[in-house]
Amino acid sequence: MRIAAIAAGAAGMICGSCLRDNTLAAALIGQGHDVALLPTYTPLRTDEDDVSRDRIFYGAVNVYLEQKTSLFRHTPWLVDRLLNGRGLLEWVSKKSVSVDARDLGELTLSVLRGEDGHQKKELGKLLRWLKDEFKPDIVQLPNAMFLGLAGPIRRELGVPVLCELTGEDIFLDELTDTYREQVVDTLRERAADASGFVATSEYYAEEMSTFLRVSRERIHTVAMGLKLDGHGGDATRPDGPFTVGYLARLCPEKGLHALVEAFRRLRQGSEPGSVRLRVAGYLGERDRAYVDGIKDEVVASGLGDSVDWVGEVDRAQKIEFLRGLHALSVPTTYREPKGLYVLEALANATPVVQPRHGAFPELVGATGGGVLVEPDSPDALARGLRELMDDEARRAELGRRGREIVHARFTDQAMADETLRVFERYVGFKDA
Numbered sequence: 262m263r264i265a266a267i268a269a270g271a272a273g274m275i276c277g278s279c280l281r282d283n284t285l286a287a288a289l290i291g292q293g294h295d296v297a298l299l300p301t302y303t304p305l306r307t308d309e310d311d312v313s314r315d316r317i318f319y320g321a322v323n324v325y326l327e328q329k330t331s332l333f334r335h336t337p338w339l340v341d342r343l344l345n346g347r348g349l350l351e352w353v354s355k356k357s358v359s360v361d362a363r364d365l366g367e368l369t370l371s372v373l374r375g376e377d378g379h380q381k382k383e384l385g386k387l388l389r390w391l392k393d394e395f396k397p398d399i400v401q402l403p404n405a406m407f408l409g410l411a412g413p414i415r416r417e418l419g420v421p422v423l424c425e426l427t428g429e430d431i432f433l434d435e436l437t438d439t440y441r442e443q444v445v446d447t448l449r450e451r452a453a454d455a456s457g458f459v460a461t462s463e464y465y466a467e468e469m470s471t472f473l474r475v476s477r478e479r480i481h482t483v484a485m486g487l488k489l490d491g492h493g494g495d496a497t498r499p500d501g502p503f504t505v506g507y508l509a510r511l512c513p514e515k516g517l518h519a520l521v522e523a524f525r526r527l528r529q530g531s532e533p534g535s536v537r538l539r540v541a542g543y544l545g546e547r548d549r550a551y552v553d554g555i556k557d558e559v560v561a562s563g564l565g566d567s568v569d570w571v572g573e574v575d576r577a578q579k580i581e582f583l584r585g586l587h588a589l590s591v592p593t594t595y596r597e598p599k600g601l602y603v604l605e606a607l608a609n610a611t612p613v614v615q616p617r618h619g620a621f622p623e624l625v626g627a628t629g630g631g632v633l634v635e636p637d638s639p640d641a642l643a644r645g646l647r648e649l650m651d652d653e654a655r656r657a658e659l660g661r662r663g664r665e666i667v668h669a670r671f672t673d674q675a676m677a678d679e680t681l682r683v684f685e686r687y688v689g690f691k692d693a
Contacts, residue, residue, distance in 0.1 A: 262681070262688060263295045265397035267387075268313065269404060270303030270321075275543055275573075276510075277601040278427045281461070281676075282403065283307040284488050288677035297395050299387075301403070308576035309488055318390070319372075319383045327379045328368050334382055366440025373447045375409030384410060388417050398688045401459070405429045405448055405473070412454035421456040421687035426469045426480065428598045431514065449474050456687055459680070461485050462620035465598035481683045484627075485601055486676030489668060491580050492608035496660035498587055502537045503650040506586035506611070508579065508602050511544040511552050516592035516616075521555055523592070523642035525562055527650070536650070538564075541571035541582050583609040587656060588649050590614045592642055600624055603631070604671050607663030612656050614645040627670070630663020 268282040283305060286298040290312060298305075298312055301319040305311060327334050371378035378384075391397060391414065400414050402424040411422045429448075433441055452458075452473045458480040460466035466480040498504075505524060509515040517540065524538045544552055559568050574582055583589065589606040596619035603613050603624045613631035615621040625631040632648060635641035649656040 262399070262684065263297075263395065263397045264289060264684070265297045265299060265391055265395055265400045267299045267301060267318070267401065267403050267407065267410075268305055269407070270300050270305050270317070275306050275308060277599045278403065278425075279305045280307055280309070280601060281485055281599070282425075283309060283312060284486065284673050285676055285680060287312045287488070288486070288673040289680070292674075292677060292681075294681075297397070301407075308579065316390075318387045319380065323383060324368070324372070324380055327382065328371055334379060366436045366444065369406060369436070370440060370444050370447060373406060373409040373444065373451060375413055375451075378409060384413060388413060392418055399423065399684050401425060402455070403427070405452070405469075406432070408448060408451035408455060411451065411456075415454065415456070422454075423457050423459055423683070423687065424455045426458050426460040426465055426598070428465075430468065430472060431595050434595075455479075457481060457683075459483050459683060461599050462623050464596070464620050464623060468596070468598075481686075483676060483679045483683060484671060485599060485604060486671050486673045487601075487604055487608055487667065488673045489608060491577065492605070493664070493668070494584050494609055496610040496657040496664070498585075502535050503531075503587050504537045504539060504585065505646055506582065506589045506606075507538070507540045507542065507591055508574075508582065508589060508605070509542045509591045510548075511540070511542050512548040513551055514593060514595055515542075516594050517552070518555055519592045519594070519637070519639055519642065520590055521559060521564075521568075522639040523590075523646060524568075525564060526639060526643040527646050528564065528567060530647070531650075534567075537567050537569065539569045539571055539582065539586065541574050541579070543573050579605070580609060583611050586611045588612055588614055588646060590642065590646065592616050592636075593619065594637065595619070597621060604628075604667055607631070607660070608667045608671075610660035610664040612649060612659035612663060614642065614649065616642075628663045628666040630659050630666065632659075 266282060266286055286296045289296045297314055300313050300317045302321045304317060305313045372380055375384060397420060399420055400422045402410060404425055404427045408424060414422050436444060452475050460469060460480055460482050463482050466482050470477045470480055507517060507520050511517055528536050559565055583606050589611050591602055598620055600620050606613050607628050607630040615631060615633060616636035617633040618636045622633060625633055632645045634645040
């Protein structure tokens with residue numbers, strides 16, 4: 262099968278969607294399928310071998326300039342290609358100080374309008390490449406913000422177009438009210454142009470069925486899967502302090518502040534030196550002041566000697582980090598539709614303590630590898646961590662069970678197989 266998988270670059274950040282898209286594409290390629298993983302906006306960043314194509318569509322510089330001035334809506338494609346250079350886009354990603362969705366309402370709406378938006382030229386480049394060079398059997402969009410592409414692709418290529426659903430509601434919640442209403446209306450209108458949708462959890466499939474006003478039967482659920490090379494180990498941990506870990510982007514949405522507060526309460530009722538917190542993940546400029554504030558609070562509350570700020574980690578460092586924990590917790594303030602870090606922790610026999618919302622009940626229920634607590638409650642989170650701290654046998658059992666299930670059911674090959682089953686429902690007939 263020839264599969265064009267469009268992916269959205271995250272401006273130099275390693276994000277769960279990029280990791281999933283790259284892992285899925287690599288697994289499908291390994292099974293013998295011809296997959297073109299096409300980055301948009303910026304190059305993809307992953308901690309595995311990058312299988313994306315060198316060419317970038319909807320390059321961030323061109324998209325921005327076309328939004329701001331009509332001149333760039335008519336420049337020759339040679340000029341556009343220079344502005345789409347990987348080196349320039351990587352430099353721009355590093356220099357970017359904000360990807361605040363509140364500033365992007367106008368641009369989001371324009372891209373959603375497809376042929377009627379200011380980025381019509383970018384759409385033309387993509388259509389020409391798909392039609393003349395790659396000739397896919399099916400196309401998959403990275404999220405609902407690309408639904409403006411679905412209708413033109415189906416008309417020009419005559420192939421099915423599926424759309425991933427990966428956390429759009431979180432982005433939309435940050436838009437100003439005026440643009441949010443327009444974007445939501447346009448999303449619901451453009452949703453009719455997609456052949457179908459793919460969600461990473463049953464929770465999010467239900468959520469987006471209601472939000473987009475599409476029938477639940479049009480949304481297929483494909484669980485995330487990991488490339489398991491290097492993941493593993495047993496559930497035993499060396500003697501030493503009970504170590505809680507955080508592995509995600511360092512930002513308010515992921516709940517770092519809530520975990521630090523829960524850890525403060527956990528340490529108050531513990532012997533000196535008996536507990537530690539280790540924090541790892543990407544930190545963008547937008548959230549630097551937020552993290553600096555937490556660090557100041559950590560020092561002021563006397564926790565400085567108990568918290569390790571690990572920073573960003575590569576794949577090998579990530580696995581080593583997870584194996585050194587007794588429990589992982591990323592207490593998101595929003596209803597997480599993915600939660601890849603839960604699977605990564607469990608793949609290394611590290612149990613999790615997560616809020617009872619979003620996809621977490623599904624993940625913990627399917628793997629048996631963790632504890633669910635009341636959301637938005639540092640007290641509840643501290644109690645959940647205390648349960649595992651005080652019961653070594655239980656946390657070892659949770660870790661062993663989680664590792665066994667993840668290695669059996671949440672693999673890259675399982676994700677690829679299920680994705681193909683979805684694709685095969687569409688490929689073989691031309692949908693109008």
